[in-house]
Amino acid sequence: MAGYVDIGGHPTWVDDSGGPGAALLLLHGGMSNSDDLLRSIGGDLSKDYRVVAFDRRGHGRTADTEGAFDYEDMAAETVRVLETVVHGPAHLVGWSDGGIVALLVALSRPDLVHRLVVIGTNFHYNGTVPFDMDPQSPMAQELATAYAERSPDGAEHLEVVFRKSVALFTSEPQLTTADIGRIAHPALVVVGDDDVVTLAHTISLYEALPSGQLAVVPGASHALPFEQPDVLARLITTFLAGTQPPRTLMPVRRAAGA
Structure with missing residues (x-):
């Protein structure tokens, strides 16, 4: 089933x-849409799980509104989807901005989360390396085409979404490792070895999570879900089906729980 649902008074795909x-x-x-993850890893995940996805405000087939983009608003929007569509808790699998949203939902509504998977995710805006996306690059062109094909606001509104997104990326999120330490859910942190999120920042995220696991995928960038979808899907399904805490032969970090 795919279509519009009223989420907080706004038609949401x-x-x-x-x-x-x-x-x-x-x-x-960010600046993406639900089809991206559905097409790359959704098929594999739907073999074992009820897979749900939605387009956040100003993304994909969901129209924009006047306000600025804000991660707390996105988390509140996600909570409403869990309550209205899922009707309860779910595993959250978030890529990039989606991972940030997943962390915020786990903090604000832990009752609506089973396990977390965050991919190429920063918990503070200073955790990414500065980068400029060439508007003529294949990735930028693909984003623009996908937006034009879906957005009810029209292709010309992409410039507005781009400005809002840049403002968001350069000022949020502002979580601390102490904040992350309050997330008790089992969580898998996945990153490419050449991601825009620095490896040091990713390790800080992993180490701050009380029940965290870490996967660094070689030969991958921030576009990991599209570069190596089979690898990513296997990592996710193995983590979600695995025992918690994981049983290992030589525990160090998890020695207390062995």
Whole structure:
């Protein structure tokens, strides 16, 4: 089932792909849309989980509003999707901005989260390396085409979304490791070895999570879900099905729980 659902008084594009097992909510990246993760890893995940995804305000098929982009607003929007569409808790799988949103939902509404997977995710805006996206690059062109094909606001509104996104990326989020330490859910942190999120920042995120696991994928960038979708899907399904805490032969960090 795919179509518009009223989320907080705003028509929001939701795709409930169905599937057996627990609900799993995919959270797309900034200036992206729900189709990206549904097409790259959604098929593999739907073999074992009820996969749900939606387009956040100003993204994909969901129209924009006058306000600025704000991660707290995005988290509140996600909570409403969990309550209105999923009708309860779910595993949260978020890429980039979607991972930030997943962290914020886990902090504000831990009752709505089973396990977390965050991919190429920073918890503070200073955790990324400065980069400029060439508007003529293949990635930028693909984003522009995808936006024009879906947005009810029209292709020309992409410039507004771009400005809002840049303002967001350079000022938020502002979480601390102490904040992250309050997330008790089992969490998998995944990053490419050449991501825009620095490896040092990613390790800080992993180490701050009380029940965290870490996967660094070689030969991958911030576009990991599109570069190596099979690898990413296997990492996610293994983590979600695994015991918590994981049983290892030589525990160090997890020695207290062995």
